[in-house]
C-alpha cells in the first residue's frame with residue numbers, strides 16, 4: 121500500500137492523498153489492487169481490511185502525527201508492518217526477510233529520491249488516527265528528517281534491545297530534541313538471546329542523556345520472552361505465540377496476583393514503586409497527590425492518575441516512556457500503539473514555531489460575519505487571531521504541505537512544458553509591495569507611550585506591507601515611510617482612533633536616493649591602538665556607476681572582488697568587508713539617503729595580525745565613503761506617473777499647473793466628454809496636489825499617482841535641494 125500524506129498541523133486539516141503511480145484506491149469498484157514495486161500483488165477487499173478512507177476527520181485531539189526513527193536494522197519496518205496489521209489495514213503479515221512488507225516501498229522510494237514528508241502510513245487505532253512518518257537516521261536525510269520533525273508532534277524510537285543506542289539514532293534523537301518533539305522508546309528484539317533491558321536503559325541514559333521512564337518489564341528473556349508486565353496497570357500481558365505463523369493478534373491480559381511467579385511479582389512491585397517515585401520527582405501535581413493521599417500505599421495509586429502524570433512528563437520532555445517487545449515474534453506492538461495514543465501529543469497540544477494559530481474563521485455576509493468551523497478549497501473567509509502572518513503571505517496547513525505543493529506544481533509544470541503548455545504555480549504570489557516614497561517622523565505624546573506606539577506600528581505594518589517603520593540612527597526618531605500624503609494621514613488617524621495614541625507627525629519628506637557619476641578607486645588605512653592591541657588594516661576599493669533608470673529597486677548595488685583577493689580572503693573576512701560596503705550603501709555622502717546603482721570592487725585587503733573584524737568593517741566603510749564622495753554624488757528623485765481625468769474646460773489650467781511642477785506630458789486621451797492626461801512629475805512637486813487640483817477644477821477632476829522611476833535631478837534642482845537641506849534656502 122502506498123499512502124502519501126500531507127501533514128496538516130495546527131488547524132486540524134490532514135489531507136490523505138492515496139495513490140502515487142502504482143494503483144489508486146477508487147470509490148466504485150469493490151476491489152483495489154496495489155503493486156508493490158513490481159514484487160507482489162495484494163488484493164484488498166473492503167470487508168477484509170479497512171480502507172484508509174474509513175478514517176474520516178477524527179477530532180484533532182485524536183490525531184497523532186508521529187515520526188518513527190531507528191538505527192538501520194533495529195526493526196522499524198517490521199514494527200510498522202505489525203502496526204498496520206493489528207490496526208486492520210493489511211490482511212497478511214509481511215516479512216522483511218521475505219521482502220513482502222507493505223512499507224518496504226519506503227526504502228525504494230528513497231532510492232528514487234522521494235522525500236520523507238510524503239513517506240507515511242495512516243491508520244486508526246482505538247478511535248485515534250495515527251499518521252506515521254518515516255524518519256530514517258541516515259545522514260543524507262538529515263535535512264528531510266529535520267523538516268519532518270519540525271511538523272511532527274511526537275516520535276517513536278525503535279532500538280535493538282541487544283545493541284542499545286546506536287549511532288544513527290543518536291543523530292535523529294538530537295534533531296528531535298532540537299525541535300522539542302516528545303518521544304517514546306521501544307526496545308525491540310527482546311526475543312534475542314543478547315537482549316538486555318538493563319543495558320538498553322543505561323545506554324539511553326548515557327548516550328541520549330535522556331531520562332527513561334520504564335513502563336513495562338519483560339516476562340522471560342531471549343527465546344522464552346513471552347510477554348510484559350504493564351507497570352501502570354499492574355497487568356500481565358502474555359502472547360502464546362509458538363510459531364511465526366501465529367500472528368499475535370490475540371493475547372491474554374490479567375492482573376498480577378500472589379499466585380504468580382514470586383520473583384516476577386517482586387520485580388514488578390519494585391519497578392512500579394521506582395516508576396511512581398520517578399514520576400513524582402518529575403511532576404509536581406503527581407507529587408502532591410502522592411504526598412496527600414497515597415503516600416503510604418503506592419499500590420493504591422490509580423492507574424489513570426499515574427498515566428496522566430506520565431503523559432505530562434512526556435509532553436514536558438522531562439522523561440521518555442520506555443516499552444519493550446519483539447515485533448518479529450508479534451509481541452508487544454499493541455501496547456506500543458496504546459502508548460502512542462496515551463502519551464504522545466495531539467497536534468493542538470504542540471506549539472510549532474511555524475504554525476500560526478487562528479482563533480476564529482468568519483464568513484463575510486454583507487456587513488455581518490458568520491463564524492464557521494472549517495473552510496474548503498475555493499472559498500473566501502476572514503481569519504482572526506493570526507500573529508505572525510502579514511498581508512501577502514500564503515497560509516498552508518503546514519510547511520510540509522507547502523513543500524509538497526511546490527513539488528507537485530513543479531512536476532506539473534515540467535509535464536506541461538513537455539506538452540507545450542504552461543501551468544500556474546500552486547503557491548500564491550504574494551502582493552508586490554511598492555517602495556515607500558514619503559517619510560516623516562512620528563512621536564508619541566510622552567515617552568511612556570513609546571512602547572504602545574511601537575506595538576501599534578507593528579500591528580499596522582502586518583496589515584499593510586507598504587508601511588515601513590525605521591529608527592533614524594542619528595536622531596533616534598521613529599520614521600514612518602509610506603506611499604503618499606493620504607496614506608500617512610490615514611495611518612496617523614488610525615493610531616489615534618484604534619490605539620488611542622495622539623501622535624505628532626514631523627513634516628512630510630520625499631525619500632530621495634543617491635548614486636555616483638563616475639568611477640573612482642581609493643585606498644584607506646586604519647591604524648588604531650585600543651588598549652594593548654594595535655589594529656592596522658589597509659583596503660583599496662573601486663566604485664563605478666551602474667545606472668539602471670528602469671529600476672526603482674534599492675537592491676541594485678553590487679560587490680565584486682578582484683580574483684586574487686577573493687581567493688585570499690576567508691569567509692569571515694569577506695563577511696566583514698561586505699558589512700562595511702553595505703553599511704556605506706545605507707547612507708550616501710550627499711544627503712544621507714540610501715545609495716543605489718553602484719558597483720564596488722574590492723581590490724586589496726591587508727590586515728596586520730591582531731586586527732579585529734569590526735575594525736576591518738569600519739575601515740572598508742570609511743574607504744567607501746571617501747570613494748563615493750570623490751566619485752561625485754548625484755541625487756535621484758522619485759518621479760511619479762500621473763493620470764488626471766478632467767473636463768475639457770479645465771484642461772489648460774491643469775496643464776499650466778503641471779508645467780510649474782516640472783511635469784512632463786506624455787499623452788492626452790479623450791474619454792467620453794473628459795480628457796485623460798498622462799504625465800510624469802517629480803514627487804517633491806506633487807505635495808498638496810489633491811487640494812490644488814480641486815481648486816483648479818472646482819472639484820471636477822480625479823487623479824492617480826504612482827511611482828514610476830528614480831531619476832537623476834538636474835544640477836540646478838539638486839543644488840537647490842542641497843541648499844534647502846543645509847538650511848541655506
Ligand SMILES: Nc1nc2c(ncn2[C@@H]2O[C@H](COP(=O)(O)OP(=O)(O)OP(=O)(O)O)[C@@H](O)[C@H]2O)c(=O)[nH]1
Pocket residue numbers: 190191192193194195196197198199216217227308309310311312445446447448449
Ligand atoms: N530477533 C528479532 N529480529 C527482528 C525483530 N524485528 C525485526 N527483526 C529483524 O531485523 C532485521 C531488520 O528489520 P527491519 O524491520 O527491516 O528493520 P529496519 O529498522 O526497518 O531496517 P532498515 O529499513 O534497513 O533501516 C530483519 O531481519 C528482521 O527480521 C525482532 O523483534 N526480533
